[in-house]
Amino acid sequence: MSRRNRENIEYTILMDLKTCTHCPENGPQPLDAFRPGHNRCRECTKAYQRAYYKANRERIRTSQARYAAENRDGVQAQQRRWRDSNVEHRKEYRRAHYEANREDYLEQAKQWASENPERIREHKAKWTSRNADAVNEKSRRYQARKRGATVEKLDYSLIRGRDEACYLCEVSFSEAERFDTKLTHVDHVVPIAKNGPHSYANTALTHARCNLAKGDRLSDRRPQQGG
Numbered sequence: 001m002s003r004r005n006r007e008n009i010e011y012t013i014l015m016d017l018k019t020c021t022h023c024p025e026n027g028p029q030p031l032d033a034f035r036p037g038h039n040r041c042r043e044c045t046k047a048y049q050r051a052y053y054k055a056n057r058e059r060i061r062t063s064q065a066r067y068a069a070e071n072r073d074g075v076q077a078q079q080r081r082w083r084d085s086n087v088e089h090r091k092e093y094r095r096a097h098y099e100a101n102r103e104d105y106l107e108q109a110k111q112w113a114s115e116n117p118e119r120i121r122e123h124k125a126k127w128t129s130r131n132a133d134a135v136n137e138k139s140r141r142y143q144a145r146k147r148g149a150t151v152e153k154l155d156y157s158l159i160r161g162r163d164e165a166c167y168l169c170e171v172s173f174s175e176a177e178r179f180d181t182k183l184t185h186v187d188h189v190v191p192i193a194k195n196g197p198h199s200y201a202n203t204a205l206t207h208a209r210c211n212l213a214k215g216d217r218l219s220d221r222r223p224q225q226g227g
């Protein structure tokens with residue numbers, strides 16, 4: 001190796017090292033330990049920033065909040081852009097957050113429920129009317145099983161879809177009636193109270209008015225309160 005080359009290499013090595021003004025005790029460090037143009041190494045800079053944030057946390061948070069309030073539209077637009085481009089990341093984050101704070105979430109939900117009983121009742125009523133068939137089917141199946149009757153899991157929409165007339169008055173249904181849980185009921189021909197099975201064979205569609213007129217005497221369905 002020529003003397004010139006060796007000098008070049010030594011020169012380059014010297015040029016690629018720098019001593020941090022803040023931690024000179026660590027001696028010369030490679031250039032990539034520094035941000036370009038900085039005399040404090042990255043580690044020292046990070047430590048400095050962390051200490052600064054810790055010492056000024058309240059002030060920084062207040063000023064960030066003020067900035068967000070004064071630039072609400074801009075900040076919201078920026079947040080939306082970030083959300084839209086990080087859908088998966090957000091899902092994962094929320095899932096992890098829920099797992100880590102499950103107890104808190106349940107506690108909060110309980111708290112909310114106890115403070116908003118009328119909202120809960122409303123929600124339950126809505127859900128029940130939307131799911132009237134499913135709710136009825138489940139409770140009838142349960143009652144039949146308790147009596148030791150034959151039980152299958154029934155899909156009431158299949159029973160509603162059968163091309164049959166009302167089994168009580170023998171008048172056909174309109175399509176609208178057929179699938180309206182208020183106007184028509186899936187009924188047990190042999191009542192569950194008389195150990196009738198909960199099966200496709202033992203169920204038929206009736207007008208609600210026919211079913212209610214039939215009354216408690218024959219029916220396995222108690223008259224509904226308030227009509």
Ligand SMILES: [Zn+2]
Nearest residue numbers: 020023041044
């Ligand atoms: Zn340093």
Ligand SMILES: [Zn+2]
Nearest residue numbers: 166169207210
């Ligand atoms: Zn009828």
